[in-house]
Amino acid sequence: VQLVESGGGLVQPGKSLKLSCSASGFTFSSYGMHWIRQAPGKGLDWVAYISSSSGTVYADAVKGRFTISRDNAKNTLYLQLNSLKSEDTAIYYCARRASQDRGFDYWGQGVMVTVSS
Amino acid sequence: DVVMTQTPPSLSVAIGQSVSISCKSSQSLVYSDGKTYLHWLLQSSGRSPKRLIYQVSNLDSGVPDRFSGTGSQKDFTLKISRVEAKDLGVYYCAQTTHFPYTFGAGTKLELK
Numbered sequence: 001v002q003l004v005e006s007g008g009g010l011v012q013p014g015k016s017l018k019l020s021c022s023a024s025g026f027t028f029s030s031y032g033m034h035w036i037r038q039a040p041g042k043g044l045d046w047v048a049y050i051s052s053s054s055g056t057v058y059a060d061a062v063k064g065r066f067t068i069s070r071d072n073a074k075n076t077l078y079l080q081l082n083s084l085k086s087e088d089t090a091i092y093y094c095a096r097r098a099s100q101d102r103g104f105d106y107w108g109q110g111v112m113v114t115v116s117s
Numbered sequence: 118d119v120v121m122t123q124t125p126p127s128l129s130v131a132i133g134q135s136v137s138i139s140c141k142s143s144q145s146l147v148y149s150d151g152k153t154y155l156h157w158l159l160q161s162s163g164r165s166p167k168r169l170i171y172q173v174s175n176l177d178s179g180v181p182d183r184f185s186g187t188g189s190q191k192d193f194t195l196k197i198s199r200v201e202a203k204d205l206g207v208y209y210c211a212q213t214t215h216f217p218y219t220f221g222a223g224t225k226l227e228l229k
Contacts, residue, residue, distance in 0.1 A: 034218075044158075044166065044209055046218040059217045093165055101172045102148075102213040103156040107165040 001025040003094050003108035010114045011084055021077040021094030021108055029072035032097035034104060035079045037090035037113075045090070048079065049097070062088075084115045119144050119212055123221030129229045130200050138224045140193045140210035147190060147214070154213040157186055157195045160223075161206035170195065202228070 007019040021033070035047040048068040049057045056068050067080040077094050091110040098105035120143040130136050146153050157170040168177050170186040173193060183198045197204055205228060210221040 043207075043223045044160075044211070044220040046220070049216075049218075057216050098171065101152075101156075101175070102154045103168055103171040104158070104166075104211070104213075105168055105171070105177070107167070110165050 001096065001106045003096065003106060005092065005094055005108045005111035008092065008111035008113045010116065012117050013085060013115055015084055017081045017084065017113060019079040019081065019092055019111060019113070021079075023075045023077065023094075023096075026096070028070075028075040031099065033068075033070065033077045034095045034097060035066075035068060035077075036093045036095055036104070036107075037088075038093070038110070039087075039090045042090075047092070050077070081113065084113075086115050089113060089115045118217055119146070119215050119219050121210055121212060121219050121221040123208075123210055123224055125224060126222065127225040127227065129227050131229045132200060132202060134200050134229075135196065135198045136200060136226065137197075138195045138208055138210075140188075140195070140221050142191045142193075142212055144215065145190045146193075146212050153189065155186075155188065155193050156211045156213065157184075158209045158211060159204075159206050160209065161203075164206075166209065197226075200226070 002024045004022045032051045034049050050068045065083045069078045093110045094108045095104040096106040122141045124139045146155050158166040160166040169180050174186040185196045207223040207225050
């Protein structure tokens with residue numbers, strides 16, 4: 001199992017960014033997937049979830065601004081980040097939902113998003 | 118939201134010593150299916166988190182049996198016996214019973 005995030009960078013407040021998570025080593029379409037973030041020097045913060053059937057759930061802090069999506073043909077998970085705020089500055093990880101136990105069984109290496117003028 | 122209170126925030130330990138980390142939730146973590154979705158993860162310095170234990174007490178593949186998890190309802194404990202240098206890092210508990218999923222603030226395990 002391998003998860004590789006990309007698309008991070010420096011962006012101004014109010015602007016947008018789209019993160020990608022390329023998955024390999026498993027049948028991507030069969031698994032739910034998460035985005036989890038970690039602000040510099042802080043703990044883990046769950047952001048969003050998409051089921052294998054593309055149902056979605058969001059944390060209140062990002063609801064209406066972020067959109068999680070997936071392309072099973074490309075084995076890729078996405079996170080569209082709009083109306084970015086300084087408090088969205090973090091490392092963003094994608095993680096796989098374990099099929100039997102609802103946990104986060106595999107994580108990517110993370111991608112840094114910095115929101116600053 | 119379910120608040121996960123993890124203590125202590127840090128632990129200073131000698132190699133070979135045993136330690137315990139507590140994680141208490143503001144609500145029962147028993148899901149409607151009767152299972153408890155409380156997990157433990159380790160984040161080593163500069164690395165992404167890695168899951169160690171799922172559903173309170175089940176060790177992930179490759180995790181040594183020096184690690185053990187116990188607890189029920191709202192009160193959980195991670196025990197590490199005979200700490201080794203590779204065990205150092207930040208330990209997090211996480212609940213995936215109730216949306217939004219939440220994590221404890223972490224316990225940093227350091228060498229004494």
